[in-house]
């Protein structure tokens with residue numbers, strides 16, 4: 001069977017770096033196995049789902065390097081969910097309940113007060129046709145619950161029923177179905193909660209592996225029971241730890257924190273984001289991986305740790321810098337030209353080691369192109385004047401800086417920082433930057449003379 005995974009966001013906001021962890025885990029898993037990746041929009045919540053969020057999520061995935069083999073929308077598949085619901089109803093496994101949210105809350109409080117777990121008492125399943133008709137006549141509409149298989153024929157008498165799975169990240173897991181309320185699958189207005197559509201899709205789309213955040217562990221026991229009820233084998237599950245910031249705060253799609261869009265706009269490389277999103281919270285070192293296929297080789301769900309995956313957004317800059325420092329000119333040529341930088345390979349090779357982001361090339365391009373303010377301190381004016389007079393004749397080459405500063409040193413007696421720094425500040429307008437031996441030929445004679453007091 002072809003390995004098939006899905007990333008299933010609800011399009012109710014922009015995806016953030018934590019969501020990208022789930023997307024990337026699925027993508028890398030599929031890549032490694034030569035499998036299929038489905039992008040599935042869980043958009044049954046019509047009020048909160050928006051087409052523009054779905055489009056933005058699809059674009060964010062492309063930017064990250066994820067190219068779905070298939071895109072699905074749950075809102076277009078309601079007839080499949082209706083068919084499954086009918087099947088469950090016919091089997092007596094989906095029953096109507098007429099309690100209002102207030103009534104349910106009162107029952108839960110009562111159970112808590114008596115020291116009992118607030119599990120739904122299945123009142124709905126015991127109701128007679130007359131009682132249901134009375135509720136309907138009052139104008140009530142039912143929500144529908146699935147009967148968990150935690151009894152031996154009489155749903156009023158539950159018994160401990162362990163249902164288990166071997167989780168790709170967490171190892172052996174099990175849940176007692178008697179400790180859970182029968183899940184609501186259909187709301188009063190006839191709309192579906194996430195549970196049933198997700199299972200129907202996983203079955204019909206041939207999903208073999210469900211890789212998702214550990215916030216879904218609690219749902220898995222119920223979902224396994226529904227797979228069984230629908231007569232379908234369940235996929236393999238893997239629940240990974242969630243990314244949190246250093247102070248332990250979770251990320252929220254609605255808050256827009258660390259959205260993929262904002263990271264892209266800040267000029268970060270997709271592989272910097274992917275490296276951090278994938279390697280954080282694993283037993284592997286978090287380092288910049290330049291290539292998705294290399295990340296796929298490294299990727300292993302068994303290395304995901306149990307505790308939260310804490311990360312510092314500031315680490316993205318370091319990872320990004322590492323990628324940029326190693327980037328060949330061919331990888332950036334078009335991007336530089338889009339930034340209006342008509343640079344050649346020699347320029348890029350000299351300056352890339354000083355760039356955190358590709359767009360930082362602009363800083364050095366301005367120096368080469370002559371649009372900068374040189375920095376000349378009053379106490380260095382005479383020194384720089386003398387240096388100007390010592391600039392070797394002719395074209396500036398890789399030998400010039402050494403010969404020039406050698407002569408300046410002999411003439412002025414300055415050495416170390418006092419020798420080099422005033423020259424760097426005057427010629428580049430900066431305190432730090434590329435190696436001057438290599439940078440000087442790019443700056444060129446005309447700029448050098450123009451930036452020194454004369």
Ligand code: GLU
Nearest residue numbers: 008009010042198212216
């Ligand atoms: N729509 C669900 C979510 O965004 C998907 C969960 C799942 O992968 O099963 O959390």
